Amino acid sequence: MNFSWDLLVNALITGIVLGGFYAATAIGITIEFGMLDIVNIAHPAFMIVGAYLAYLGWNSFGFDPFVAMVVFAPFGLFFGRAFYRAYHFFFERRGDESLQGLAFFFGVLFIIEIGLVLMFGVDYRSVPAPYAGSTLGLGLISVSWRMLIPFLVGLGMLGGIQLYLSRTFTGRTILAVAQDVEAVRLIGADPIRAKEIAFGIATASAIVAGILLIIIQPVEPSIGREYIGRTFAICVLGGMASIPGTLVAALLLRVAETLTTTFFAPSWSPAVSFGLLLVTLAFRPAGIFGR
Amino acid sequence: MSTQAAPAHEPRKSTLLPARFRSGFAIVLAGTVLVAATILVGSRVSEYYYLAAYTILQFIVLSTAWNILGGYGGYVNFGTAGFFAAGCYTTIVLNKLFQLPLLIDMSAAAAIAGLMGFGTGYLTLRLRGVFFSIATLALAIVLQTVVINWSFVGGARGVYVVRPEITGLFDSYAHFLVTLMVGLATCAVLAAWAVEKSWIGIGLAAIRDDETAAETSGVPSLRLKLIAATISGALMGMAGAPFPYYVTYIDPATAFSLAIALNSIAMPLVGGTATWWGPVVGAFMLGSVQQILTVTISSAANLFLVGVLLVVFVAAAPRGVVGIVRAWRRGHK
Numbered sequence: 213m214n215f216s217w218d219l220l221v222n223a224l225i226t227g228i229v230l231g232g233f234y235a236a237t238a239i240g241i242t243i244e245f246g247m248l249d250i251v252n253i254a255h256p257a258f259m260i261v262g263a264y265l266a267y268l269g270w271n272s273f274g275f276d277p278f279v280a281m282v283v284f285a286p287f288g289l290f291f292g293r294a295f296y297r298a299y300h301f302f303f304e305r306r307g308d309e310s311l312q313g314l315a316f317f318f319g320v321l322f323i324i325e326i327g328l329v330l331m332f333g334v335d336y337r338s339v340p341a342p343y344a345g346s347t348l349g350l351g352l353i354s355v356s357w358r359m360l361i362p363f364l365v366g367l368g369m370l371g372g373i374q375l376y377l378s379r380t381f382t383g384r385t386i387l388a389v390a391q392d393v394e395a396v397r398l399i400g401a402d403p404i405r406a407k408e409i410a411f412g413i414a415t416a417s418a419i420v421a422g423i424l425l426i427i428i429q430p431v432e433p434s435i436g437r438e439y440i441g442r443t444f445a446i447c448v449l450g451g452m453a454s455i456p457g458t459l460v461a462a463l464l465l466r467v468a469e470t471l472t473t474t475f476f477a478p479s480w481s482p483a484v485s486f487g488l489l490l491v492t493l494a495f496r497p498a499g500i501f502g503r
Numbered sequence: 504m505s506t507q508a509a510p511a512h513e514p515r516k517s518t519l520l521p522a523r524f525r526s527g528f529a530i531v532l533a534g535t536v537l538v539a540a541t542i543l544v545g546s547r548v549s550e551y552y553y554l555a556a557y558t559i560l561q562f563i564v565l566s567t568a569w570n571i572l573g574g575y576g577g578y579v580n581f582g583t584a585g586f587f588a589a590g591c592y593t594t595i596v597l598n599k600l601f602q603l604p605l606l607i608d609m610s611a612a613a614a615i616a617g618l619m620g621f622g623t624g625y626l627t628l629r630l631r632g633v634f635f636s637i638a639t640l641a642l643a644i645v646l647q648t649v650v651i652n653w654s655f656v657g658g659a660r661g662v663y664v665v666r667p668e669i670t671g672l673f674d675s676y677a678h679f680l681v682t683l684m685v686g687l688a689t690c691a692v693l694a695a696w697a698v699e700k701s702w703i704g705i706g707l708a709a710i711r712d713d714e715t716a717a718e719t720s721g722v723p724s725l726r727l728k729l730i731a732a733t734i735s736g737a738l739m740g741m742a743g744a745p746f747p748y749y750v751t752y753i754d755p756a757t758a759f760s761l762a763i764a765l766n767s768i769a770m771p772l773v774g775g776t777a778t779w780w781g782p783v784v785g786a787f788m789l790g791s792v793q794q795i796l797t798v799t800i801s802s803a804a805n806l807f808l809v810g811v812l813l814v815v816f817v818a819a820a821p822r823g824v825v826g827i828v829r830a831w832r833r834g835h836k
Contacts, residue, residue: 251633253581253640302818310632311711312817314579315772319817322765322810329803441644444637479659483648486641493634494626 223474227467229363235462236366237421238446240414246453247390248407254317256439257324262422263431270339277341277423285416292415296408328433336430362424374455386410390453445489451499527696534689541682546674553677559790560684561742566770566782567691568738572731574776577711579636583767585643586616586736588758590743595656612744613737620736628728647759661754664747680749691738695779769813775825784824
């Protein structure tokens, strides 16, 4: 371990920039797990589907990743709603979420991952977007657009979802469902419909996050697994249902990972998120912003 | 969750054994017969069948172990591979340091994996059930990272294990391992049966159906869950301990294999989680199908099929094969 201030400053900046991307990957879990109480461990697999959609779009139609976001995010919204309907019909309605429902998501995770392996193989795939190579220099520090774009898009997405949830009627219904499903039913709103829309938004966010991922780095099918621990760690650390909490936790986690990679060895970094998650669950399950 | 059929009173002549011990006796008898048969068959069959049988038996142990906490108590463990690998690497460490007999390795593996189950349970089982599930997933990844960075046990490169000489009743080391696995599977199933029929199993079923109601009626839920997590973890570790000798070369990717995590959940859910024989049926069915498919198609297609079967069964037949059989029987009465 050789310490230098240069390394530290660079690690901090990379950490913060990629932290914005982590927030984009975790916002779906914050909605699904934190608000709707649906333990969708297949969420990162949906994200990898997004990455492969971007790859397909680039390869077959020459879609720029931004075009891919506009084209495929509505698909995610639609698919997510249908998927939630199926989940509700088979598990939630019967009260089978805790065992069968969890196993269901686990199975879906494998079907997606191995399906992608069977279709695309285990090679890394990438989208060589034209702006990915250039960097933005600000005095002493320089950040590549490859990382800056996911940071900005991620922040935009978080802001958009926060606005939607706090300003629109449906958004507020979703927040109400997160607090008390029965109360929502009593005042005459339909909690299932609110959950369906929220799940659709979460899935669309996964597709966008996947497209951001393939801008940052090449992607192969099993990469999603690393994000199970990360996204759940961020969600729990951020206080489950809080979007600002998600952002802060994502920045913290990514800075911690970058510092580990810089000052110890990259091979230790998968343990950071899971270790942090274990420690949080053991000592402060309410998260840093929890009540 | 499960609506158990009322035990029909069957007019039996034999009164040597009380009815409640009959299944247990049957398990012991079947296990003894199978061990004897395996010893007698010896090297008269091709080694391939031993390898196939070993894999299926290993899955019987793993899915039975998973079911003790997952099926009876309703707490999903995603980290079976972590417990299994803890068993593997216990053997490797002990093998490097002392060269002990395999049975001692297995006891040590049971102790370590059991402690892991207890520890994870102690930290997270007081929270909502899903946190335990996520923690087990986390545990497996943290352990894998530790092993990758631990050069004493080979790190990411992996490590070779030399099989000791074997004499006596056994024709080859593979023969010995399969016989051992038959014994271990019998013990695991017996343990699951004992848990299911005892106060532990009844308490766990109450927890699974409604934890709050169970606690209000005086079920010591944390203690029962911890007992189940410890037994379950210990059995998984024991299943892993002989594995390095079976494959003779082991690396983190094999020991923490996803096939283990997926199968140990899919097998009990396909077989049926409410009874001790559900996981055995599931492990036997899925295990045999995979053995055939690995030879004929690819191992990726194999796992794909397991994933699809898992999803289809949890959605369409949440009580598994056992549930289907029971419904069919009831229909015919």
